[in-house]
Amino acid sequence: MIRTPRLRLVPLPAADHLRLARGLRPRSVAAPADFPGGADPVPGWLHERHGIRASRDPAAARWLLRAILLRDGTMAGHIGFHDVPDPRIPAFADATFEGDVPQVGGPAAELGYTVFPPHRRRGYATEAASALVAWALGDEHLAGVVATTAEGNEASRRVLTSAGLEVIGRCRDQDGEKELVWWRPGA
Numbered sequence: 537m538i539r540t541p542r543l544r545l546v547p548l549p550a551a552d553h554l555r556l557a558r559g560l561r562p563r564s565v566a567a568p569a570d571f572p573g574g575a576d577p578v579p580g581w582l583h584e585r586h587g588i589r590a591s592r593d594p595a596a597a598r599w600l601l602r603a604i605l606l607r608d609g610t611m612a613g614h615i616g617f618h619d620v621p622d623p624r625i626p627a628f629a630d631a632t633f634e635g636d637v638p639q640v641g642g643p644a645a646e647l648g649y650t651v652f653p654p655h656r657r658r659g660y661a662t663e664a665a666s667a668l669v670a671w672a673l674g675d676e677h678l679a680g681v682v683a684t685t686a687e688g689n690e691a692s693r694r695v696l697t698s699a700g701l702e703v704i705g706r707c708r709d710q711d712g713e714k715e716l717v718w719w720r721p722g723a
């Protein structure tokens with residue numbers, strides 16, 4: 537578990553990833569009654585991939601989606617990496633990528649996060665992302681952290697900047713919308 541002054545970032549068990557893939561509330565934490573209630577932008581296939589990964593290798597769960605818990609145990613959102621660290625980074629390999637691909641001499645991890653609407657604009661995403669990135673970069677084998685975010689997503693841009701990532705290029709998502717590609721190298 538990762539602790540910050542106001543939050544706990546708690547890995548979810550395989551069963552909860554698989555529940556999320558079916559649009560159901562996780563059981564191991566106090567998720568909001570209306571979860572996901574339109575507040576979960578993570579596609580079902582990604583939750584399912586996490587569930588399969590975590591059931592094969594429970595130690596992998598620390599890299600996958602974690603619940604963001606407030607002091608009273610309420611789940612305020614989730615944060616994690618899209619997969620366990622991998623030297624193949626989808627954003628850099630994307631045919632629409634424009635920019636300077638960094639020399640990546642090892643596995644990297646792609647960050648994603650959501651804070652549920654009632655809990656936004658209180659600095660939780662900034663606090664959680666900064667802590668998770670610092671935790672990840674504490675792994676000497678990790679070459680870096682990557683993220684993509686829509687150009688117009690001002691809140692997410694600020695979160696990533698606070699977590700020490702920088703824009704290194706641009707690509708387009710599945711719907712053809714422009715995205716910024718962010719990167720922070722490991723030590």
Ligand SMILES: CC(C)(COP(=O)(O)OP(=O)(O)OC[C@H]1O[C@@H](n2cnc3c(N)ncnc32)[C@H](O)[C@@H]1OP(=O)(O)O)[C@@H](O)C(=O)NCCC(=O)NCCS
Nearest residue numbers: 649650651656657658659660661662684685690691692694
């Ligand atoms: C992006 C998101 C996670 C931000 O969560 P949050 O907890 O509200 O973020 P924070 O409170 O830490 O705010 C971060 C910064 O963005 C600013 N901000 C927050 N919401 C904003 C908004 N709607 N418009 C402009 N700025 C905003 C804050 O003032 C803060 O600025 P600062 O760094 O200058 O202090 C949240 O809006 C969300 O879940 N959005 C939907 C999912 C998403 O876009 N995920 C990111 C995909 S990569």
